[in-house]
Amino acid sequence: MLSRPLKRRPPGSEPTRGTDRSILSVLEIGLTGGIGSGKSTVAAMLVERGATLLDADAIVRELQFPGMPVFVAMAERWGDRILDDAGGLDRQVVADIVFADPDELAALNGIVHPAVGDEMIRRRRELAATDATVILDIPLLVESGHRGLAGVIVVDVDPDLAVERLVSGRGFTSVDARNRISMQASRAERLDRADLVVDNSGTLDDLAGQVDLAWTWIATLERPEPGAEVRRIGSRAEDG
DSSP, rough: OOOOOOOOOOTTTTOOOSSSEEEEOOOOEEEOOTTOOOOOHHHHHHHHHEEEEEEEEHHHHTTSTTTSSSHOOOOOOHGGGGGGSSSBHHHHHHHHHHHTTTTHHHHHHHHHHHHHHHHHHHHHHHHHHOOEEEEETTHHHHHOOOOOSEEEEEOOOHHHHHHHHHHHHOOOHHHHHHHHHHOOOOOOHHHHOSSSSEOSSSSHHHHHHHHHHHHHHHHHHOOOOTTOOEEOOOOOOOOO
């Protein structure tokens, strides 16, 4: 977890916590964008400006470490074919399986998403007694229906440009890149969910200027009152 130094409540002033909720005084902002959008770069820039980052993808990687329950569940479903020579997870093999079959992708999400949600709420509770501005970097925020955030930032880029970046920068084939993009929320769906859009169609300097504007916008958002309840971040089904 990346962060700046945080101001904490005095001892003895911590609020009462429920089973699935924390009492938070932090400001929580959702950050999302399609694969190849540059969302991780935006997240790093926001950390440079003072934010604390909770990165769902990083949490997934931690939970998929050998011996962890998520790793065990994945190995039970797909067997040794998803393991590399060292006994760890071969992420490319997993990707080849799940992005070729929607049912397999749904199975993976069913294993991973609940565990990530549990870990995310645990880390949010650790921040409950701070004055942090927390960026929740959640690639599938739109797809999973997360609610209850102070705002949502969407990093936007034309899908053709995203494909170009994935091919040139990350070694994807054009077919694989377009397949990955097609299995995420559409550009229109993400933009419809956005409270603020960061356009990443230009240079890094252009992007830095966009992030400066985003940081200024974040400063205008109203923080929860001390003692205000913030619900566990979950799916549409959990939102009821």
